[in-house]
Amino acid sequence: MSAPQKRVIELSGDVDLEHAADTRQMLLDAIDGTTDLLVDLSAVTYIDSSGIASLVEALQAAHDIGATLGLVALSTQALRVFELARLDKVFPIYPDMPTAMSA
Amino acid sequence: MTGNSARSQLPSTDGNAAAEQLLLEIRFFAKPDRLKLIRPVVLAAARMCGFDEQGGQDIVLATDEACQNVIIHGYRGQPDKQITLTAYDIADGIQIRLRDTAPAADPAHIHPRDLDDIRPGGLGTHFMQAAMDDVVYLPAPGGVGNLLRLTKHLPRQP
Numbered sequence: 001m002s003a004p005q006k007r008v009i010e011l012s013g014d015v016d017l018e019h020a021a022d023t024r025q026m027l028l029d030a031i032d033g034t035t036d037l038l039v040d041l042s043a044v045t046y047i048d049s050s051g052i053a054s055l056v057e058a059l060q061a062a063h064d065i066g067a068t069l070g071l072v073a074l075s076t077q078a079l080r081v082f083e084l085a086r087l088d089k090v091f092p093i094y095p096d097m098p099t100a101m102s103a
Numbered sequence: 104m105t106g107n108s109a110r111s112q113l114p115s116t117d118g119n120a121a122a123e124q125l126l127l128e129i130r131f132f133a134k135p136d137r138l139k140l141i142r143p144v145v146l147a148a149a150r151m152c153g154f155d156e157q158g159g160q161d162i163v164l165a166t167d168e169a170c171q172n173v174i175i176h177g178y179r180g181q182p183d184k185q186i187t188l189t190a191y192d193i194a195d196g197i198q199i200r201l202r203d204t205a206p207a208a209d210p211a212h213i214h215p216r217d218l219d220d221i222r223p224g225g226l227g228t229h230f231m232q233a234a235m236d237d238v239v240y241l242p243a244p245g246g247v248g249n250l251l252r253l254t255k256h257l258p259r260q261p
Contacts, residue, residue: 016139053223057223085218
């Protein structure tokens with residue numbers, strides 16, 4: 001039995017209130033039920049509660065159709081925000097893409 | 104008056120002028136794209152007060168979330184409204200004050216949500232309280248708008 005395919009979505013820059021609507025739509029569009037999703041955050045410079053909200057909504061949408069959504073390569077700032085929200089135990093979080101791909 | 108001798112005696116909005124130094128005052132339109140201007144300034148102010156990178160980032164997050172609350176809930180997206188941010192060096196930490204002219208919010212109705220309820224949104228108030236030592240809604244001068252005071256103290260040395 002082959003491992004499920006994984007699709008990578010890259011977020012970059014400030015994932016904040018200004019870009020929340022675009023981020024939300026991009027993530028939801030990527031959830032099609034055929035692949036698991038990995039969100040590469042390595043180029044994210046800042047994330048706030050609105051960015052977190054988009055990722056939580058995408059996670060729930062993925063779960064609703066039996067897919068998974070993992071986060072990859074969080075910066076110290078991003079990881080701190082997830083920890084403050086106690087979401088670091090809710091999302092699968094991987095240190096880098098090879099680790100995420102082989103998980 | 105130069106350097107550290109400027110500490111204290113600058114007027115503050117709640118009468119607590121002792122041992123605090125005004126670092127900056129910024130007035131900006133309550134628009135989401137303006138927050139990227141505010142964040143590096145707040146981080147620099149926090150570092151100037153002695154916070155390390157993570158402490159500074161916590162203060163940036165709390166301030167950013169507080170501004171978002173004003174933009175979304177206070178002004179309800181009206182982009183012509185303004186927010187005034189002041190930052191004070193309080194000797195053992197930093198104090199950020201946000202002043203707006205939105206309809207007065209009832210602090211009794213502002214509280215963080217249950218984190219065990221995993222759902223999008225509603226984390227801003229939690230971030231403010233988790234990242235700062237003290238979050239207080241003060242009576243706004245003149246009775247118009249809102250005044251929020253965020254305080255964080257430097258970690259005590261062992």
